[in-house]
Amino acid sequence: MEASYADLMDELRSRGLRMTPQRRAIVSEVMRAKGHISPTAIARKVQGDMPGVNASTVYRTLTLLESVGVLQHSHVETGAEYHRTDEAHHVHLTCRNCGQDDELSLEEARKLQGLIRRHHGFVADLTHFAITGLCSDCAA
Amino acid sequence: MEASYADLMDELRSRGLRMTPQRRAIVSEVMRAKGHISPTAIARKVQGDMPGVNASTVYRTLTLLESVGVLQHSHVETGAEYHRTDEAHHVHLTCRNCGQDDELSLEEARKLQGLIRRHHGFVADLTHFAITGLCSDCAA
DNA sequence: GTTGGTGCAAAGGATTTGCAAGGTG
């Protein structure tokens, strides 16, 4: 379940794709993020370690890695954010007042998904979009 | 509950703001949309009826009307969309495969909200972000 | 050596801002 560099390289190689230092740096940055991170943030960080890496390379790489299945993007108030696919079970709960970011557990997400499915046959992916609202502190 | 032009004008006037023809046209366009509509789409449509209206006016007006409480925006896959506040109870279910757009009823939304609240004290606004997934046809 | 990848520069598209002119109350 845990995607390693070796697995990733195999995956890319089997598709005739290459593992370049830029890709290594980008993947490493997303992995290190332990959560979600925006394309521009990735670009900034990667360029910190490895000056000269172009933003277009970052975008192209993110798109590629998403199509390969290693990464996935989701939407929060400020825009798109990427995370490793392994961590896709996180449902973001963002407080619109204080900005605090909480998460739903996988079980809770499943429960919600079940409810939606029962009434509409719709299989929801609650991880793709964040959920806004007010956290317990701000709602009080 | 139903926001009329008269109400809107009162609201604006009470804040020392003005009801200009541009604002009238923009509000009218969003109202007519009977659902959600993007800023660029509004700009295009308004400019159809009333050539010369600048996109910046559209953006400024949408922001203003949202702060006044008449409109609200939400996020779908393609970006931000505005709708009248009265229609904020729609939870979007968008199929990522066929693009079909369904909705959750108010009761269902409340049920989900209740579940989230019980476990986190988090008061979710499920209308702000769409929910993606697979519709019954595409999930089969 | 092939073929895919990268950097660079330019193009796009959406949204914001400064400012002087214009319109509303």
Next chain:
DNA sequence: CACCTTGCAAATCCTTTGCACCAAC
């Protein structure tokens, strides 16, 4: 006639694309 609003143009931001050069396997 104040003061809010608008149009215009320019400036940002973020993201995409074309293309020649470079590098991975």
